[in-house]
Amino acid sequence: MQERYDPQKIELKWQKYWSERGLYKTIIEPGREKFYCLEMFPYPSGKIHMGHVRNYAIGDVIARYKRMRGYNVLHPMGWDAFGLPAENAAIKEGIHPARWTYENIDYMKKQLNRMGFSYDWGREVATCSPEYYRWNQWFFLKMFERGLAYRRSSFVNWCESCMTVLANEQVIDGRCWRCDSEVLQRELEQWFFRITHYAEELLEGCEGLTGWPDNVVAMQKNWIGRSEGVEMDFPIAGMDEKIRIFTTRPDTLWGATFICLAPGHPLLDKLVADKGGLDRVKARYGKVEEKEGLFTGHYAINPMNNEKIPIYAASFVLMEYGTGAIMSVPGHDQRDLDFARKYGLPIKVVIVPEDGVPKKSKIFWGNSSVADGVEYSSIIEAFEGEGVLINSGQFTGLRSIDARKAIAKYIEEKGLGKVTINYKLRDWGISRQRYWGTPIPIIYCEKCGIVPVPEEDLPVILPEDVRFTGRGGSPLLNSEDFIRVNCPGCGGPARRETDTMDTFVDSSWYFLAYCFERGNIDFKSVISDERSPIKYWMPVEQYIGGVEHAVLHLLYSRFFTHVLRDLDIVDFDEPFSRLLTQGMVCKETIRCPEHGWLFPEEAKDNTCLHCGREVMRGRVEKMSKSKRNVVDPDHLIRKYGADTARLFSLFAAPPEKDLEWSDRGVEGAYRFLNRLWGIVCKYKGQWIKGKRGQKRQEIEAPIACGLSPAALSLLRKTHQTIKRVTTDIEREYHFNTAIAALMELVNECASFQPRSDDEWSVLRQSIETALLLLSPFSPHIAEELWEAIGNTPSISEQRWPEWDDELVKEGEIELVVQVNGRVRARLMVPAGLSEDAIKEKALSDEKVKGIIGIKSIRKIFVVRDRLVNIVINN
């Protein structure tokens, strides 16, 4: 054993050992309890970053811990390999996306292995491989058969100069992120997945997501956005047309003073003569700052009171939600009020607060005018709360909450409309005008129309010989070999769909792919096979990833799971039982007023080395290249090794919180490992004096009696640490406190001097325990030292240690004595004292006696083994 702790050497040694023995390969063992531990797979961007390190360190601790607890652990890794950066690299550097991607995968895989993560690489997937994406196509066909995949035209972000569709994230202030030209809304035929069909189910399913963080569940619910209301028709005066509106507030129907249509509403073509005016409204569509409207010259009839109210086109009304038309109630909706004030439209109050109108209300300007309830030009704030109806026909006097139901019922009975439910959730547009993605398996034939690619022709393979120019749209458009195809229906000439799928499709089911051994992905036989690997491995017990996927990826995965359940491919509703969203990795930024963000080495003594100005320090932000506050995992490993990198990223903060990177803190973690190394090294050759900790209880309980106080204390500390580390991991994965407990144990080991064989046994078992507890966090050094004290590898095949409750208990405890809630004395007393004995001890303390004096004792509260509080009269 070397004197000096050399992480490079030992880490490579043990990584080789693990890999050669195939220690982390997993096979199905029926009857043995399984644990599926999954971390979100990375996009192969080139190199791993600290966010990956943290995410995968968390997952690896859980996987290693569960293995030691005896579970059959599935812990796979793969690559979310389709996507834009590869295509951009092709355009910029002339490298084929496939080459770029696979080279990145090779490098990143080495990095992950260098971190010592315990993956079963035998199940690795790359979504860009035909064996993988053929199942995207297969699922698509199944969904197409069921009407869950369909085609319609819709508006997309279009860059005229790049000739391509842009995702919303690629539009920055209305301009293309690449060429800065203005982005247009263009109507294109697109493929959609009918996720809205599952809106209700996905919402109800949220109730079952008890192992998910509340905020993620809330975000999912919010995104689905269910709201109940009424749809009803308002006839247009003098025309044989009706306007269908949706409202969640039928209780305000008597307060409707105008109708607003979305700028894209189909009726507007008939109603509006002033096309230029309509264009002005359209131009403001979707822009929040100011509402723009146009009077159509027509009126609608409110079926509740037969009032004639004007019809407007209004920029703020969304075509995509509800019916694209609303009744406007300016008295009780702020947006309607803003619009009414701008265009001088009447405001009617039909609901007042139950406990009366407050004085100086901006809502009700003077009580006298409330009574007539007609018009209030001075109202500047709409009353959106609950209250009592006024001026509302036969419903006047009802509470708004009851009126909603009563009026909805009335509307249904009179046949004026019906109760409906609306969702914010939209169908998922999956078409991308890109090369590097899964081809959509559809053929367009002039005779037969839209024809799905027959199942036996899958996969539709991406052609490799295409050119990447960055212009003229997707390279697939210029690949004649790809496009030209015979129609599977009539055999005549036809052409392929050239759009590819959104990469979120790839990641919606990859957790199912891992259930199969590499190359054996097969969903066709799963339907019938009782011994399906999916049945054994799913669902995922623990999923770990960033919150940035709280909605899209997680919702899509849930959607896919529901669809596959309806296709009889899986037999459960929810894929992820527990979800942990780890916080971001952040670091201090340094900013110079002249030169912007600086690297740490560009600033010395708080001055910029370029210009000598004072720099701004202290803002802690998410690591990003542009802010120059990133830490490169490669450097970190070279300097301290993977064990330190892992340990620090788990120690600095609980996993769900943001982690502030600190170079000093890393040093601290490194020091700790060095100290542990030092202890083992110091007694090199002497460990044999101590007995191994195999049959712990049999050895320890008897020897405990004859131990010196220091040895007994170390033995207790050891058992207390097992308990603390175990419960910290089990309960919410509080690795930071688990590691703190381990540090305490190691510190106590460091100061312990064994003087007899029994004491050697205590020390050896304490160190062994520390190594076992440390092994999920910093596995390499744990292996090395485990071997160094005379055990046979591998430590990761050992069982997790158990604590002995008797040995956790302290013999003597410090009793806190309070008088009227203030600490007045601390007494060392034997543990387990009775209440009476505690009272007596406390009352006989000289200091306590002095404080109490002649005052009378009202009551004494005792918390056994902890504290006593004497309440006296003052």
Add this chain to the structure above:
RNA sequence: GCGAGAGUGGCGGAACUGGCAGACGCGCUGGACUUAGGAUCCAGAGGAGAGAUCCGUAGGGGUUCGACUCCCCUCUCUCGCACCA
């Protein structure tokens, strides 16, 4: 605006169902060993005070023998959604 969460030393963060606030680590201070210390080891430390003691978990109120923890109000910050009728 709506929804979710957070506020504790100089810093990251501990404190299980109400029971010693500040574990562990960083930084800091003093000391030892050193040609040297940005290595290592030992000791110290929330603030105020010479002291007994007092004050301290964003601020204010409440419940309680006892509150970081429970209840009410206010403030600040972070995140998500945002004209969703």
